[in-house]
Amino acid sequence: MSHSPQPKSTNLGALGEELVSRWLQERHWQILHRRWHCRWGELDLVVAQVDPQLPSRLLSLAFVEVKTRSSGNWDANGALAITDQKQRKLWKTAQLFLADHPLLADLPCRFDVALVCCRRMSSTREQAIAQPTPSIADNAALIADGYCFVLQDYIPSAFML
Template identity: 30%
Template sequence: MANGSQETNSRSRGNEFERRAERYLLEQGLRLLERNYQCKLGEIDLVMSQGPTLVFVEVRYRKNSLFGGAAASVTPAKQQRLRRAAHSYMQSKGLNESQQSCRFDLVACEGSHVHWIPNAF
């Protein structure tokens, strides 16, 4: 039972930090298009826009910066899954990758600090 409770707490904490990141990015002038886009290839925490640019946002939380911190937790394999999910999102919206500018941002939350890294990968 404890494992299920731990998983629920982790998911709840993840949602809390996604909302915090969303609020922060809205304050920076980005516009929310979608939360938690899911497809068989992966999930994108936030899909936003900044002017004409489509912004795919990964939100990561770590209690502290031990073991590289939140930013270091986005491995090359995770980046590839995000790219595939972004491609799926664009196809589902009828967007052409050669005509639509897009980027991948990271919002790294460590403790109470929020660090936004535009064009992270």
């Protein structure tokens, strides 16, 4: 049985994060940071809700954990990967982010989870038919590197600590 090599999972994860970033921007969220690192871990996306009347005013922050999975995965499209331990790690990471960005520390914060499904496109014909990339607002889909990424679910305030 021959399998074609898959790109590194970090590439698939980055493409899933790109899809979610675009989707959030179309909903008037501002991307503040992508893959923010500290000693506790990484925040996939740090986004701010912008006041529509005064775009320079930020209303709230969301720390978005993006889970990109292929079809037939074992963990409910990534939802089961958000364990209590993972939630505590994200909380500590977010605390360090806010300590590094004191001007944002007084904003209301929440933890969102985005579940992205990716599937390898079977042929160049299928890829050609899928082009151009559908509007994120309509379909929340992204075609890249021979894969189709679809936002399966976006869970605002997915957990609280």
